[in-house]
Amino acid sequence: MASLVRGTVWIGLLLLVTRGGLAAERTLRMANWVPPVHHMTQTLENWAAEVRKASGGTLDVEILKAPLAKPPGQYDLARNGVVDLAWGVPAYTPGRFPVIRLLELPFLSPNAELGSLALWHWYERNGLIDKEFGDTKLIALWVHGPGVLHTKTPVSTLADLQGMKLRVGGGGVALAAKLGAVPVALPATEAHESLQRGITSGTLFPWEAIKGFRLAELVRYHLEVPGGLYTTPFYLVMNRRSWDSLSPAQQEALRKVGGAWGSRFIGKHWDMADLAGKQLAQANGNTIRTIDAAELARWRQRLQPLFDEWVAQINKAGYDGQALLADLEAAMREYAH
Numbered sequence: 001m002a003s004l005v006r007g008t009v010w011i012g013l014l015l016l017v018t019r020g021g022l023a024a025e026r027t028l029r030m031a032n033w034v035p036p037v038h039h040m041t042q043t044l045e046n047w048a049a050e051v052r053k054a055s056g057g058t059l060d061v062e063i064l065k066a067p068l069a070k071p072p073g074q075y076d077l078a079r080n081g082v083v084d085l086a087w088g089v090p091a092y093t094p095g096r097f098p099v100i101r102l103l104e105l106p107f108l109s110p111n112a113e114l115g116s117l118a119l120w121h122w123y124e125r126n127g128l129i130d131k132e133f134g135d136t137k138l139i140a141l142w143v144h145g146p147g148v149l150h151t152k153t154p155v156s157t158l159a160d161l162q163g164m165k166l167r168v169g170g171g172g173v174a175l176a177a178k179l180g181a182v183p184v185a186l187p188a189t190e191a192h193e194s195l196q197r198g199i200t201s202g203t204l205f206p207w208e209a210i211k212g213f214r215l216a217e218l219v220r221y222h223l224e225v226p227g228g229l230y231t232t233p234f235y236l237v238m239n240r241r242s243w244d245s246l247s248p249a250q251q252e253a254l255r256k257v258g259g260a261w262g263s264r265f266i267g268k269h270w271d272m273a274d275l276a277g278k279q280l281a282q283a284n285g286n287t288i289r290t291i292d293a294a295e296l297a298r299w300r301q302r303l304q305p306l307f308d309e310w311v312a313q314i315n316k317a318g319y320d321g322q323a324l325l326a327d328l329e330a331a332m333r334e335y336a337h
Contacts, residue, residue: 029084031069032067054256081242102328110146112145117264126324138237140235147205154221169187188205206274220284
């Protein structure tokens, strides 16, 4: 009889462990496509520490050291269950996430921390999470810092940009062309070589890239634009089956360190990386300018068609593009201060 009672107790404890009260320890595998020295690898490690803390040590996140797919394939790694978690860039898969790519427009985001917070709230309140990420579990969204123009020769006006070859990616192609530059679409990892070999004379990047891609000696002039010349949104998603297999307590832990909190956390770390990149340019004696108000007005006028084109694309996808853009701008004013 005593052995039967003991067996019943152990079965009860096992049920508690597997059903949520005392969650079984789990290690979640996260895909990663940037090198270990990139600031995002460290940021993700910091986020993983928050996951461990929030889950009471029952959840760990293993950030893989070698990429399992090229950047455009990251989302499908999570969707298909190759990994539990993956992060990536919506712009790398054109047509798949049309609405979130509104964030690529210029002049929107003051910095990564507050821009990321505004992005999450805007996206959530417009019911877009399940519409664009419904086949995974969306954990967090963030943006990088404001896009800066980095060039070999000084740029102060539109005239200085005419015919200049700029390394760009994603939405930067159309932007560079509308400003009169010649866009050269290359992955970020090829920026250093293209500038070193003279293939390009400048590039669009947030400040962090100056350090991350060793550009301080190659581009000596930097033009800052309020709100950024462009912004790139990022996602962190989880495989649906992996999510469903977690205990309620573990799911709540991920909600706690995801959503608005996690988006802001990752954005804040990006701002820290931007500061390090800018400080490196300053230490190198590079020239940093902010575009003046009159010239900024001319750039805004030149780039207005980008806004119209994005709205038209989103309308074709079945949304009210103008309303979403207006609400995005309102969210930036609301949260980004």
